[in-house]
Amino acid sequence: MEDVLQLIIAPLIVFMVIVAPIWLVLHYRSKRQVGQGLSETERAQLVALSQTAEKMAERIATLERLLDEESPQWRNKA
Template identity: 70%
Template sequence: MAPVIIFMVIVAPIWLVLHYRSKRQVSQGLSEEEYIQLSELSEMADKMSERIQTLEAILDAETPDWRSKV
């Protein structure tokens, strides 16, 4: 019976506070700084994708069977 009381008095309130705090943060969405950072990362990913496609095209032209060696 003591573990249940300890859980209800100590653990449960802390858990509830942390749970609802995280729910509130999620519902607020991205901050302006996070949105800017996400946009920058998205642009970087697009550039990297284009570079990878270019490199693969070069490798395909110079060494057609390079994919089977990987």
Template identity: 60%
Template sequence: MDESVIGIIVAPVILFMIFVAPIWLILHYRSKKQVMQGLSDEEFCKLQELSDKAEQMADRIQTLEAILDAEAPEWRSKV
């Protein structure tokens, strides 16, 4: 192999190892650490609020469906 060909192959590998790999590893392990810590108190509160709102919406949907079943029994076949 010619020295210029080796330089073309080795230079990007060296640049990758010096610049990209360390940043990649730092970001990878930082995100892994955050996942292992779990939810913060604020995130847990927001998740609980969303869960409560979803339950309220499910109840409302059931009520609306019951009203529609009583008022217009054929509404399901139209959809």
């Protein structure tokens, strides 16, 4: 019985002294990073992607308008 207890206690002590503190530090560090929001670089990339998406939407609308004028049934063919 004592052998089994020692086999359980030794890894438990190692876990509580070494693994658990490192785990907690890494967990709360990642929580803090998530709470900070977007960095300036990420924000700039988001703005650039948004502008690109708006331009693409305008181009698609123009293409659809041209197709409607030249071939009114193009939507039914797809």
